[in-house]
Amino acid sequence: MSAQGDCDFLVKRARELVNEDPWAAKAWLITARTLYPSDFNIQYEMYITERNAERTASAGRLLYDMFVHFPEQPVVWQEISIITAALRNDCQDKQTQFLRGLFETLPGRVQCEMLLKATEQCFNTLEKAEMLLLLLRRFPESVVQHGVSLGETLLEAENIEDQETPVNCFRKLFVCDVLPLVIHNPDMRLPTSLLHKYLHKAAEFYIAYVTKAPSAESQHQGSQDAANLKSPTKRSSQKYIIEGLTEKSSQIVDPWERLLEILSVVGVRCEWQIDKGSRTFVDILHRMKELCRYISNFDNEAHLKYKNQVVYSTMLVFFKNAFQYVSMIQAPLFQGPSTPIQSTWILLEDLSNVYSDVDVDRNKHIHKKRKLGDGREKTMSSDDEDGSGKGRGRHIMINKAELPNSVEMLESFKIARESWELLHSQETLENEFTRICLSWKTDSWLWMRIFLTDMIIYQGQYRKAIGSLQQLASFQALQQQVPAQGSLEQHRALIQLASCHFALGEYRLTCEKVLEVICYMVPQAQDPGRALEEVAKVKKKYRKGTDLRLLPCTSKSIMPYCLQLVLACFKLRAFTDNRDDLALGHVIVLLQHDWPRGESLFLKAVDKICQEGNFQYENFFNYVTNIDMLEEFAYLRTTEGGKIHLELLPNQGLLIKHHTVTRGITKGVKEDFRLAMERQVSRCAENLLTVLHRFCINEKIILIQTLA
Numbered sequence: 001m002s003a004q005g006d007c008d009f010l011v012k013r014a015r016e017l018v019n020e021d022p023w024a025a026k027a028w029l030i031t032a033r034t035l036y037p038s039d040f041n042i043q044y045e046m047y048i049t050e051r052n053a054e055r056t057a058s059a060g061r062l063l064y065d066m067f068v069h070f071p072e073q074p075v076v077w078q079e080i081s082i083i084t085a086a087l088r089n090d091c092q093d094k095q096t097q098f099l100r101g102l103f104e105t106l107p108g109r110v111q112c113e114m115l116l117k118a119t120e121q122c123f124n125t126l127e128k129a130e131m132l133l134l135l136l137r138r139f140p141e142s143v144v145q146h147g148v149s150l151g152e153t154l155l156e157a158e159n160i161e162d163q164e165t166p167v168n169c170f171r172k173l174f175v176c177d178v179l180p181l182v183i184h185n186p187d188m189r190l191p192t193s194l195l196h197k198y199l200h201k202a203a204e205f206y207i208a209y210v211t212k213a214p215s216a217e218s219q220h221q222g223s224q225d226a227a228n229l230k231s232p233t234k235r236s237s238q239k240y241i242i243e244g245l246t247e248k249s250s251q252i253v254d255p256w257e258r259l260l261e262i263l264s265v266v267g268v269r270c271e272w273q274i275d276k277g278s279r280t281f282v283d284i285l286h287r288m289k290e291l292c293r294y295i296s297n298f299d300n301e302a303h304l305k306y307k308n309q310v311v312y313s314t315m316l317v318f319f320k321n322a323f324q325y326v327s328m329i330q331a332p333l334f335q336g337p338s339t340p341i342q343s344t345w346i347l348l349e350d351l352s353n354v355y356s357d358v359d360v361d362r363n364k365h366i367h368k369k370r371k372l373g374d375g376r377e378k379t380m381s382s383d384d385e386d387g388s389g390k391g392r393g394r395h396i397m398i399n400k401a402e403l404p405n406s407v408e409m410l411e412s413f414k415i416a417r418e419s420w421e422l423l424h425s426q427e428t429l430e431n432e433f434t435r436i437c438l439s440w441k442t443d444s445w446l447w448m449r450i451f452l453t454d455m456i457i458y459q460g461q462y463r464k465a466i467g468s469l470q471q472l473a474s475f476q477a478l479q480q481q482v483p484a485q486g487s488l489e490q491h492r493a494l495i496q497l498a499s500c501h502f503a504l505g506e507y508r509l510t511c512e513k514v515l516e517v518i519c520y521m522v523p524q525a526q527d528p529g530r531a532l533e534e535v536a537k538v539k540k541k542y543r544k545g546t547d548l549r550l551l552p553c554t555s556k557s558i559m560p561y562c563l564q565l566v567l568a569c570f571k572l573r574a575f576t577d578n579r580d581d582l583a584l585g586h587v588i589v590l591l592q593h594d595w596p597r598g599e600s601l602f603l604k605a606v607d608k609i610c611q612e613g614n615f616q617y618e619n620f621f622n623y624v625t626n627i628d629m630l631e632e633f634a635y636l637r638t639t640e641g642g643k644i645h646l647e648l649l650p651n652q653g654l655l656i657k658h659h660t661v662t663r664g665i666t667k668g669v670k671e672d673f674r675l676a677m678e679r680q681v682s683r684c685a686e687n688l689l690t691v692l693h694r695f696c697i698n699e700k701i702i703l704i705q706t707l708a
Contacts, residue, residue: 040070047079054098060105067114080118087134112139125157129173136181147182148190154178155201166201166208175205176252183265192270196308199266203312204440206259207319209252211334211447256281256320263316272309281317285419288314298428311423311432318419322451324412328405329454329550333447343552346492347454348499350397350547351564354571355591355598394458397549406550417455453496458548462500469493469500491517492553498565507569508707514562515703518696521555521562523689563593563692569707575604582706584608585617589695592626592688599628606632614645621648621676623695625683634677649676 047062063083066076086099103111115135122128132150136143151174158170179198182188252258260281267274273291275283288310298307327334329345396413398406423433442448449472456465473493498513551557567590574583588605591598609615624630636644649672696703 040066040073043070044073044075051102056098056101057105060102063102064106064110067110071117077118077121080114081121084115084118084131084134108139112142125153126169126173129154129157129170129178133173133177133181136178140181140185141187143181143185144187147178147185147188148194151178151182151198165212166205167212171201171205175202176258179262183262183269190269192305195266195269199262199312200436200439202262203259203316206255207316207323207440210255211319211323211445259316263313267309267313270305270308273306274309281320282415284313285317285415285422288317289422292422292425292429298426307428307432311429311436314419314422314429315433315436318416318423321412321416321419323447325409325416325454326447326451328403328409328412330447330450343554344492345403345550346495346553346558347396347457348496348549348551348561349503350549351561351568352397352549354564354568355594355601394460395547396458397547402552403550413454413458416451417458420455457496457500460503462503465500466497469497491520495553495558495562498562502565502568507573508704511566511569511704511707514565515696515700518559518562518693521559521693523559523687523693524556525687525689559689559693560593563590563696566590566696566703567593567598571601573707575608579612580706581616582702584615585619586699586703586706588617588629589619589623590692592624592629593692595626595628602629602632606636609636609644610642613642614647616647618648618650619695619699621680623691625680625686625688625691627681627684630677630680630684637673646673649673 043062043066047059047066050059050062063079066073067080070076083099083103086096087103089096106114112135115131115138119128119131119135122131129150132146136146136150154170154174158168161168161170163170179202182190183195183198264274264279273287275287279287291306291310295303295306297303298310329347331342332344335342396410398410400406403409422429424430437443449468453465453468453472456468470493494513494517498510498517501507501509501513549561551561567587570583570586570590573580574587584605588602591602591605620633624633633646633648635641637646
């Protein structure tokens with residue numbers, strides 16, 4: 001029998017005995033190994049026997065022998081691959097723990113050499129990087145030799161694979177795993193330019209990761225990628241894009257804190273002006289303001305290194321707080337398709353003083369329905385005040401009951417604005433920040449555009465805000481990132497456009513935008529308006545005409561605001577010296593909303609009608625259903641009310657001519673008026689919002705023409 005035949009016989013005999021008498025099987029293999037020490041099959045069979053019996057120490061020694069004496073055998077590397085996969089796996093099952101224990105029995109030098117050679121056996125860039133990362137974690141001294149090269153390999157692979165987003169497998173491995181090992185290693189000597197590059201890459205990754213909008217496809221891909229992470233042999237570097245990173249809570253914990261830690265370590269290495277100890281983002285902003293005060297020229301060679309400190313530190317504060325603000329007012333942008341849709345919020349000019357901009361002489365034309373209670377004194381007009389908001393802080397009014405975290409949201413908005421202003425306080429800072437934004441393509445970030453638009457509105461730069469809103473509307477349509485929760489949400493930019501046009505005194509454009517939006521609304525049931533009363537009470541603390549309001553983007557909240565906006569557009573025209581009965585009639589119709597807050601303005605309209613001695617508005621009986629107003633107009637026709645000539649019926653001019661010929665000039669008209677008034681009283685129970693909604697839609701053309 002040949003030597004090979006003898007080897008095969010001995011191995012076969014051992015296999016036959018392994019289940020019946022494992023010790024006899026082991027004896028046969030020891031004998032075979034003694035006779036044929038250079039035969040790989042005998043060595044491998046001994047290893048498999050010990051491994052299956054879960055004898056860690058002996059299996060480890062046999063694996064070491066094979067690694068040393070038979071490195072060319074593919075099955076050896078297959079075993080090593082299984083073991084290294086277990087080392088990278090987070091599972092705690094029995095088999096995985098055994099393989100880890102087996103590896104631990106090997107000498108440290110052998111472990112290091114085995115991992116290095118296993119790395120060389122990998123042809124997939126990502127698997128090779130993960131294998132090398134395993135080496136760096138277990139042997140920190142190897143970071144000096146391999147850390148930077150591994151980082152550069154991952155960044156280069158990212159470019160070669162042409163990733164569309166920084167949230168990809170290569171960047172994640174570099175930022176979350178490799179970079180902390182490199183920058184925390186005290187033996188690493190890294191040039192400042194490389195540190196800046198790595199900070200740039202880390203900031204881009206974490207910001208893009210946190211602000212990434214979820215989608216159904218990305219969540220499905222995420223579960224697949226999670227499986228790929230645990231089974232490297234099933235992974236393709238071409239397809240392995242970590243869309244699963246959108247599942248933030250299960251993937252990366254405290255991304256902002258991780259980024260802050262990287263900023264701190266890089267700052268120490270770059271010799272920045274950094275206070276020791278844990279600091280918050282707000283602390284960082286205050287520190288950067290101080291740094292800017294005593295360093296007036298960041299282009300100076302002595303202070304050049306602090307420019308990057310101010311830019312990157314302030315930039316992180318800005319992005320974190322701007323995102324936090326937008327995530328609260330536009331929560332659906334960052335929620336998955338299975339998450340219940342939350343209301344979005346919209347920043348608008350405050351109109352709570354729209355009803356009190358009058359000075360009525362209450363001693364004239366006193367009537368029981370025209371008296372005001374002692375507790376409802378009107379407020380002086382603020383139309384002559386500067387409503388731009390420049391020169392002092394503007395107040396943002398919000399109903400805290402509807403948005404419990406409003407304090408946190410407003411604080412984020414404030415910090416983000418201050419950060420933006422600091423980044424634009426000096427040309428050298430602004431240029432560097434602009435360069436970074438261009439490289440990150442922040443123009444394509446919808447949430448960023450939303451914040452900048454709100455900030456511009458807050459600053460009172462309405463002309464600039466209009467341009468931004470027009471771009472935003474086009475951008476939303478292009479990106480299709482706004483959840484389909486109703487037409488009103490899709491026309492959110494139109495509401496802000498109307499508010500900006502109003503602030504600029506462009507009332508016709510305001511009316512056009514508002515009426516376009518109202519067409520997409522569904523009138524709600526009438527609300528007592530308690531929230532509006534609360535806002536009015538808070539409003540007294542501040543000057544009027546300079547504040548803003550955050551409203552839920554729902555028909556229930558936005559329709560009353562739109563009605564106030566249309567009223568504000570017609571108010572000035574209605575009360576000018578030039579006679580405009582049509583504008584005055586529109587105002588009377590709109591004043592029915594939120595009655596009796598508009599009662600004093602209605603009294604001013606009545607005074608104007610009394611001064612003219614007549615009034616014509618043929619849509620009166622179509623849309624006026626307020627019982628107080630109806631009684632007031634009925635009173636105006638009496639002798640006590642001044643016998644005011646009212647033309648409130650359609651085609652009343654023709655009726656007067658007809659009655660003049662047949663029955664006299666007033667008898668028939670009075671009867672028609674009385675019957676119309678009686679019919680109108682029966683309509684007082686109608687839903688007022690439905691009536692006003694119909695008014696805005698049916699009279700849209702006339703309303704706009706009146707403001708031309």
